[in-house]
Amino acid sequence: MAVKFFGQFLVEQDAVTGESLLHAIELQERTNLKLGEMAVAMGFITNQDIETAHSAQLSKDMKLGDLLLDLGFLSLNQLEEVIARQKATHLYIGEALVKVGALTADKLDYYLAQFKADQAPFVVERVELPEWLNENVATWEAVVDLTYKMITRVVGIQFRPGKFMEIAALSNNHMIAAMDLSGDLTARYMLSVSSNTQKAIARAILREENVEEESVEILEDTVMEFINIVCGNVVAKASQSGINLEINPPITIHPPVSGLPVPDGYRGVSFPIHVGNDEIMEMALFIK
Amino acid sequence: MKKVLVVDDSLSVVRQLEKILNESGDFICVGHANNGAEAIKMNHSANPDIICMDMNMPGMDGLTALRSLVMLDKDVQVVMVTSLGGVGDKFTEAIKLGAKNVISKPFEAENVLRILRAL
Known part of the structure; x- marks a missing residue:
């Protein structure tokens, strides 16, 4: 009867343990690269460029992506490619729980439907x-x-x-x-x-x-x-x-x-x- | 019957939880603390089996107290009861620090008892 996120709902339902949820979150953190990390992984910029952008962020109130454009480190096309890759490779918590063996794919579908119903009153x-x-x-x-x-x-x-x-x-x-x-x-x-x-x-x-x-x-x-x-x-x-x-x-x-x-x-x-x-x-x- | 310590600065939450626990037949509320520092003292004096603790309290907050409780007593079983349960970072931090579960407010009696019985 409250606003929840999916991982919390699963622990509350005793569908997964807190420990396995933490394992899944660690896997997410390793898999889901931040914008700068993804741009480096795609070979568009270097770690030094990110350092420079972070230093510039101290004096400019801009998001990293906008700043990388502003500094000329990324073109608009490259930024869009990076964001698209981030979206395409994003690992959701449910998928991560399946990957670490805490949930089966069938159970994931079942609990996603339950979660949706639980949260419907809070849309x-x-x-x-x-x-x-x-x-x-x-x-x-x-x-x-x-x-x-x-x-x-x-x-x-x-x-x-x-x-x-x-x-x-x-x-x-x-x-x-x-x-x-x-x-x-x-x-x-x-x-x-x-x-x-x-x-x-x-x-x-x-x-x-x-x-x-x-x-x-x-x-x-x-x-x-x-x-x-x-x-x-x-x-x-x-x-x-x-x-x-x-x-x-x-x-x-x-x-x-x-x-x-x-x-x-x-x-x-x-x-x-x-x-x-x-x-x-x-x-x-x-x-x- | 399992002994439960309730930690919350809100008198009405303490009343709510006391009622749920004492009417359950499985748990008895052995006292309440207003903040994290009192919880640490009362864990020693009242020796509860379970601690139900809020996160957002004046003085020592729930997550700071949780860290100390787990360090001082490796057998302690803490369940956070909080309106911030749905905040991913807060939930994850509580579990990382050793909370057994996190119950979001508003809560239902059956849900609280189901989670405590599972410990």
């Missing part, structure tokens, strides 16, 4: 985003869509997503849980909830029918745990597209009545989530 759907959020769109869509999906799957409440709004401050509510995303992107993820929605989240996370007697600390902790689940799954989804993100442990914020202002250097966007007739929770992002 990210298109979400309307502000025009200024036009880079790393897939990751921002995952942030919003996985929030919706986890509300359905974890909390189990009915809701209606509203249209996004650019904001100067996140409105006050009963509580706000926040989590910082860093790495390839920098943003603060926040979920602002009413008292009723907080209790609905608490009932789901604690697996209790009645949470009226629970302490404020526990009730707030359940909302923090919920956003930890959302953000962890966002990080997993982003990693599948080569976007590396880190998360810090979640925190609770009790802003002033005027709301939580967007800090300097950031832009704020809120995604209202209508719960029932008159309850609104908000998922908001402050993005650097």
